[in-house]
Every structure is written in C-alpha cells, then in structure tokens.
Amino acid sequence: MSERVPGFRLDRLRRLTDDTGAVQHALYALPNSHYGYSIDDQARALIVALKHFNLSGRWGSLDLATTYLRFLNYAQMEDGRFHNFMSYDRRWEDTVGSEDSNGRVVWALGYSALTGAEEDLQMTARDMLRRCMPWLRRLEHIRSRAFALLGLYYYLRTGPHDPSARELVAEHADSLVAVFESNASADWQWFEDILTYSNGRLPQALFLAYLVTWNRKYLEVARASLDFLLEVAHGNGSEYVSLVGQNGWYPRGGPCARFDQQPVDANGLVDACLAAHQLLGDRRYLREARLAFEWYHGRNALGVPIYCDHTGGCYDGLEPDGVNRNQGAESTISYLLSYLNMVEAGHLALNEITREKRRPQLVVPRLVPLQPSP
Secondary structure (H helix, E strand, C coil): CCCCCCCECCHHHHHHECCCCEEEEEECCEEEEEEEEEHHHHHHHHHHHHHHHHHHCCHHHHHHHHHHHHHHHHHECCCCCECCEECCCCCECCCCCCHHHHHHHHHHHHHHHHHCCCHHHHHHHHHHHHHHHHHHCCCCCHHHHHHHHHHHHHHHCCCCCCHHHHHHHHHHHHHHHHHHHHHCECCECCCCCEECCCCCHHHHHHHHHHHHHCCHHHHHHHHHHHHHHHHHHCCCCCCCCCCCCCCCCEECCCCCCCCCECHHHHHHHHHHHHHHHHHHCCHHHHHHHHHHHHHHHCCCCCCCCCEECCCCEECCEEECCEEECCCCHHHHHHHHHHHHHHHHCCCCCCCECCCCCCCCCCCCCCCCCCCCCC
C-alpha cells in the first residue's frame, strides 16, 4: 500500500481555515465563503489537528486545534447543546444544531479531553463535555448515539470516576443493540431498513462501548453489522470497496446506489475495521481497513483517485462520470483522519511533506493569434 499513498499534507485544511474556523464548502479548490461554517467540520478538524500534533509535534497543528475548539466553545449554548451553522459574517443560522452535529461535537470533546496537548485545552474540552450530559440522555437517532458513544469512551479514558457517563454508554449501546435485534434478519444484519450515511460509526461505537462495559453482546452486534457492511461493500464481487451511494442509498429489498459515494463514509469504514482488528485480532479486518483507505487513491468503482495530490485535498464524491471536483471541508478532513488513524494504528508511516515543491513556471506569450469567428 505504501506505493499508492502520497505524503501527508495539511496544506488544504489550512487553506480552508480562517480565523473563525474551517469554511464548510468549496468551489473546486477555492473555499466558498457563501456557505459559512459548520460545527460538524470543526469537530472532525479538531480531532485531525490533535492527532497530527501528537504524531508529529508540529505546533502549527496545535494552533489549528485551538481555532476549532474556540469555535465549538462559542457554539455551545446555556443548556449545553450547540448551534451548527454560522454564516461567513458570524451569524448563527439555526436555533440549535441537529442531534448528529451535536453528537459529533461530543466525539471531538471526548477525544480532546484525553489527547489535548496542553492541560488547559484538555480541561476546556472536559468542562464543555460535562455541560452536555443532561441532553445526552435525550438523544433519539442511532447515529447521534453512536457519535456520543465515541466521545464518552475517550472521556472515560481520562480517568474520572463518572458513573453518569458510564450509565450513558450502557444506555446508548443497549439502545443500538435493541434496534439491531428488532430489525435484523439472516440476510439483513443491520440496524435499519436502509443503509445510508456514516454506516461504519455504528459498529465502531459498539466496539468502543464493549471496551467500557465488557458486555459481549455489544461485541457480537458490532461484528455482525460490520461483516454485513463489508459484504455490501464487496457486493459486486469486487476486490475494491464500493461505498453505499447517496444517490438513493440502499433500501432493504431494493438496489444499492453505486454513486455519489462519500469520503466521510470511507473514513467511517476505515475506523470501524481498525477497531475490529484491534479487538478481534482478525487480519481480515486490517485488510479491509487498507482497502477502504485505498478507495481514496483510486481503488474504487471507477479506478480514479478521490484524493488530489496537487492540493492535498479530497474531492467531494465519486459520481457516475468521475469525481465531484469540489474539495470541501468534510471530504478533506475525512481523508486526513483516515490517514492519521492508519498511522496511529501502526499500519502506515506519516511520511509528511514539509517542504513546498518547486513547480515549473508557466510562461504565457504576450500575443497569440486567434481564429476569426465564423
């Protein structure tokens, strides 16, 4: 795999980030300020920045982490929940963010409380997460619960004796298991009647819940659902991973959408497979993690790279006729997070590009004769 993987670069994330946070969307490689900011992007970017700092020791990444955490702190309301969307002129565009967006912030805060490179950063993240506890019990959506489980796992690793957090882990994990058991059948080992987005986060969350509780039921459901997800990813008999496309998803008994495959879903699959490999010791899951990561580099349904080596960014999706050439924050952050998690797990070298490569100058003649109009 090392021959396929370019060196690691944060160039694109830095260009997407201004003094407020990471701009949400892009017009090709240009940050598109018309769409402002989202806490989803700040949360995932915070994890990327801290992982990179802890792996590389580069202080610039800690500066990025501070920017993203500052945004999230400003987004938190008195009841502990968060706004999501902010316009480019710094006005909130919602009353409260969705459950999913709030759950992703809990994930990032838990990770920051454990791995924040400075004590003050860790304490800030811990305090913010504790303010979330009252509404965490009221989460209803399964992916929101999964994101929260990721954050609670990391938070509990910081060492606090927090019975309420442990209770929340069991409560949300039990809920996921109950939904799975009420919906799954021999030929459909899944939580819902449709496969949609961020599918890998569901088994990943149960793997981590098992590490908190040692409830083997969580481990069994995590493995069964991940195996089903991998079966779908290779449903056409391919050696490459084919993600469930957003253009129709995969309803039970219906066709699986092949396109508008999303980088964020590849990231979820990488992380779930890495967790499965670590807990179960089955090298098949390591192979699947590598295949999911190679999706970014052209081992996919069209054989085209989703990662852009020129910019250090990631295209926004795989479509029937190629890639969506916009390089927004979610896509780029998903790629960077996948890369760093492979490094962190010991299956990839950081191989960081730290010096700007010289490019040949483009010389344009002053005058060029053009063909006359017909």
